[in-house]
Amino acid sequence: xxxxxTLATVVGLAGIAVAGMTGGxxxxxxxxxxxxxxxxxxxxxxxxxxxxxxRLARGRTGLTPVMEPGAKNPVRLALYVAALAAVALLFDxxxxxxxxxxxxxxxxxxxxxxxxxxxVAISACMVVATVLLxxxxxxxxxxxxxxxxxxxxxS
Amino acid sequence: xxxxxxLRLGFSVSLSWQNLYFCLIGVTLGTAVGVLPGLGPTATIxxxxxxxxxxxxxxxxxxxxxxxxxxxxxxxxxxxxxxVPGEAASIITCIDGYEMARRGRAGTALGMSAFAxxxxxxxxxxxxxxxxxxxxxxxFQFGPVERASLVVLGLIMVTMIxxxxxxxxxxxxxxxxLLSTVGADFxxxxxxxxxxxxxxxxGINIALLAMGMFGLxxxxxxxxxxxxxxxxLAQPRRLAEMLPNRVDWRRSAMPIGRGSxxxxxxxxxxxxxxxxxxxxxxxxxxxxxxxxxxxxKGAIQGVAGPEAANNAAAQGAFIPMxxxxxxxxxxxxxxxxxxxxxxxxxGPNLVRENPGLFWGTITSLIxxxxxxxxxxxxxxxxxxxxxxxxxxxxxPLIMLFCFVGAFSLSNSSFDVTLVAAFGIAxxxxxxxxxxxxxxxxxxxxxxxxxxxLRQALLLGFGSPKIFLERPISATLLGLAALVLxxxxxxxxxxxxxxxxxxxx
Numbered sequence: 001x002x003x004x005x006t007l008a009t010v011v012g013l014a015g016i017a018v019a020g021m022t023g024g025x026x027x028x029x030x031x032x033x034x035x036x037x038x039x040x041x042x043x044x045x046x047x048x049x050x051x052x053x054x055r056l057a058r059g060r061t062g063l064t065p066v067m068e069p070g071a072k073n074p075v076r077l078a079l080y081v082a083a084l085a086a087v088a089l090l091f092d093x094x095x096x097x098x099x100x101x102x103x104x105x106x107x108x109x110x111x112x113x114x115x116x117x118x119x120v121a122i123s124a125c126m127v128v129a130t131v132l133l134x135x136x137x138x139x140x141x142x143x144x145x146x147x148x149x150x151x152x153x154x155s
Numbered sequence: 156x157x158x159x160x161x162l163r164l165g166f167s168v169s170l171s172w173q174n175l176y177f178c179l180i181g182v183t184l185g186t187a188v189g190v191l192p193g194l195g196p197t198a199t200i201x202x203x204x205x206x207x208x209x210x211x212x213x214x215x216x217x218x219x220x221x222x223x224x225x226x227x228x229x230x231x232x233x234x235x236x237x238x239v240p241g242e243a244a245s246i247i248t249c250i251d252g253y254e255m256a257r258r259g260r261a262g263t264a265l266g267m268s269a270f271a272x273x274x275x276x277x278x279x280x281x282x283x284x285x286x287x288x289x290x291x292x293x294x295f296q297f298g299p300v301e302r303a304s305l306v307v308l309g310l311i312m313v314t315m316i317x318x319x320x321x322x323x324x325x326x327x328x329x330x331x332x333l334l335s336t337v338g339a340d341f342x343x344x345x346x347x348x349x350x351x352x353x354x355x356x357x358g359i360n361i362a363l364l365a366m367g368m369f370g371l372x373x374x375x376x377x378x379x380x381x382x383x384x385x386x387x388l389a390q391p392r393r394l395a396e397m398l399p400n401r402v403d404w405r406r407s408a409m410p411i412g413r414g415s416x417x418x419x420x421x422x423x424x425x426x427x428x429x430x431x432x433x434x435x436x437x438x439x440x441x442x443x444x445x446x447x448x449x450x451x452k453g454a455i456q457g458v459a460g461p462e463a464a465n466n467a468a469a470q471g472a473f474i475p476m477x478x479x480x481x482x483x484x485x486x487x488x489x490x491x492x493x494x495x496x497x498x499x500x501x502g503p504n505l506v507r508e509n510p511g512l513f514w515g516t517i518t519s520l521i522x523x524x525x526x527x528x529x530x531x532x533x534x535x536x537x538x539x540x541x542x543x544x545x546x547x548x549x550x551p552l553i554m555l556f557c558f559v560g561a562f563s564l565s566n567s568s569f570d571v572t573l574v575a576a577f578g579i580a581x582x583x584x585x586x587x588x589x590x591x592x593x594x595x596x597x598x599x600x601x602x603x604x605x606x607x608l609r610q611a612l613l614l615g616f617g618s619p620k621i622f623l624e625r626p627i628s629a630t631l632l633g634l635a636a637l638v639l640x641x642x643x644x645x646x647x648x649x650x651x652x653x654x655x656x657x658x659x
Binding site: 003006009010013016017020023027033034035036037038040041044045047049051052058064072073074076078079080081083084086087089090092096100103105107108111112114122124126127130134138140141142143 | 217234250270323325326329330332333336340342343345347348371375378379380401547550552554555556558561562563566568571572575576578583584586587588589605608609612613616617
C-alpha cells in the first residue's frame with residue numbers, strides 16, 4: 001500500500017473516531033449520577049483519535065507502508081473483492097445457490113484463469129456440497145431465491 | 156476427601172461405559188462444531204439441552220463439557236489451516252499456527268495443539284483436584300471492580316501481540332472497544348450506532364468479525380499476490396513427519412507448563428478470564444523467549460503455550476461453576492442451567508453432597524482430552540491433505556464457508572453483508588500496518604469491560620478511586636502500568652546508552 005493510501009486509511013479511521021465522539025456526546029456522557037450510554041464510546045473514540053493524530057504527526061515515518069516481497073496482482077484482488085460484493089448484494093435477491101455460483105465463476109474464470117467448463121463443474125460441486133452440508137444436514141435455511149422449487153426437503 | 160480417593164471416585168464414575176459413550180459423543184460433536192465456521196459450542200449446547208433432561212446429570216455434564224473443549228480444538232484446526240478462528244479463544248493460534256502451516260508444518264502445529272491441550276488438561280485436572288474448592292474462593296473475590304482492572308491488564312497485553320507498532324496496536328484496541336459498543340446499551344436500552352438497523356440492536360457477532368477480519372482478509376491478501384507467490388510450502392506426506400519432533404518438544408515444554416498455569420488461574424476468574432488466557436500466554440512466551448522475533452513467523456511456542464492455556468482455562472472455569480455456582484461464560488452458564496433443571500444446585504455443598512458428579516466431571520476432562528488426542532492425531536494427515544487442495548479451489552471454498560457460516564448465525568443476509576465488509580476492512584487495515592488481532596480481541600473484551608466499568612463506577616458512586624482502593628484491582632492496574640511503561644523505559648534507556656556510546 002502506498003503512503004497516500006495509508007494516509008487515506010488513517011484519515012478514514014479518524015472520521016470514524018470523530019463520528020464516535022459525536023455519537024457518544026449525543027447519547028449522553030453522564031446522567032442521574034451514573035455513567036451515560038455515551039461515555040464509553042466517547043472515551044474510546046477520543047483515544048482512537050489521539051492515537052491516529054500521533055501517527056499523522058510522525059509524518060512519513062508513521063505512514064510508511066508495509067513492504068511485502070513478491071509481485072502483486074491488483075486485478076486478481078479486485079476480482080475477489082467483486083466476488084465478495086456480489087455475494088453480499090445478490091444473496092437476498094438471487095438466493096444462496098445463484099449468488100454463490102456467480103461469485104465462484106467470477107473468481108475461477110477471471111481471477112484464477114480456470115477453463116470455463118471446468119469452472120462451471122467446480123462451482124456446481126462446491127455449491128451443491130455446501131447446500132447439502134448446511135441446508136440439508138445442519139438445517140440452516142439458506143435462501144434459494146428463484147430456485148426455491150428445487151429445494152425438495154423441508155426445514 | 157483425600158486427593159487420591161477423590162480421583163479414584165471420579166474415574167470410577169467417568170470410566171463407566173455410559174459416560175465414556177457420552178464423552179465420545181461430546182468431543183466428536185465439539186470438534187465438528189469448532190471446525191465449522193459460524194456454528195459454535197454455545198449454540199450446540201443450547202440445542203442439546205433438552206436432550207439432557209432425560210440423562211443422568213453426570214452424563215449430561217460430561218457430554219456438554221466434551222462439546223466445550225472439543226470445540227476449542229476444532230476451532231484451532233481452522234485457525235491453523237485457514238486462518239479462520241472457530242472460537243474467540245482460537246484467535247491467537249491464527250498468528251503462529253497459520254504461519255507454521257504456510258511453512259509446511261501444518262501437521263506439527265495441529266499435533267502440538269492436540270498434545271498441548273491434553274497435557275494442560277491433565278495438569279489443570281490435578282490443579283482442580285489439589286486446589287479445588289479453595290481456589291474457587293478467588294473467584295468469590297472478583298467483583299466488577301477487579302474484573303474491569305483485569306480486562307485493562309488484558310487490553311494492554313493485547314497490544315503486545317500486535318505485529319505492527321505499539322501505537323497502531325493501541326489504536327486497534329480502542330477501535331475494537333468502540334465497535335463493541337454497537338447495539339443496545341445494556342443499562343438504558345438505547346440503541347448505539349445502529350443507524351436504524353434492527354439487526355444491529357443485539358450488537359455484532361464475534362464470529363462475523365473473526366471470519367471477516369481473519370479469514371476473508373487473508374483471502375484478499377493471498378489474491379493480491381501473484382499466482383506463484385503465495386508462499387505456501389509443501390506439507391509432508393507421512394504422519395510420522397507431521398508430528399512434533401524432539402526440537403519442537405524441547406521448545407514447547409516450558410510454554411505448555413506456563414500456559415497451563417496461566418490458563419488455570421485465569422480460567423477460574425469469571426468474566427473473560429478464559430479468553431485472556433490464550434493471549435496472556437502468548438505475550439508471556441514472547442517476552443521470555445530468547446528469539447521474540449520468531450513470533451508471528453511460525454514459532455511453535457506461539458501455538459503450544461496458548462493452546463495449553465486455552466484448555467487449562469476451559470477446565471479451570473469448571474471450578475467456580477461447580478463449587479460456587481458462578482458461571483465464567485455463556486457455556487458454563489448453560490451447563491449450570493442443565494444441572495439446575497435436574498434438581499442439582501452447584502455451590503459450596505456440591506463436592507460434599509454429590510462427590511461423584513463433581514469428581515466424575517473433573518476426571519472426564521482427562522478422558523475427553525485423551526479421546527481428542529486419539530481421534531485427531533491419526534486424522535492429522537487428513538487435515539493436512541486439505542492444504543494440498545489447489546489454492547484456486549481452497550480460496551473460493553473458504554469464502555463460501557465464511558458466507559454460509561455468517562448466515563447461519565441468525566439466518567440473516569445482513570450478516571453476510573457485514574462479513575464481506577469486515578473482510579475488506581481487514582484487508583485495508585492490514586495493508587496500513589494495523590493488525591486485526593488486537594482489534595478483534597478488544598472487541599470481545601469490550602462488552603465485558605464496559606459492563607464491569609460501569610458497575611464499578613456505580614459501586615464507587617461515580618468515583619474512579621475505587622479501582623485503587625481495592626487491593627486486587629490496584630495490583631492488576633499496577634501490573635498493567637508496568638507492562639505499558641517497561642518497554643518505553645527500556646527504549647529510553649537504550650537511547651541514552653546509545654548517545655553515551657556515541658559521545659565517548
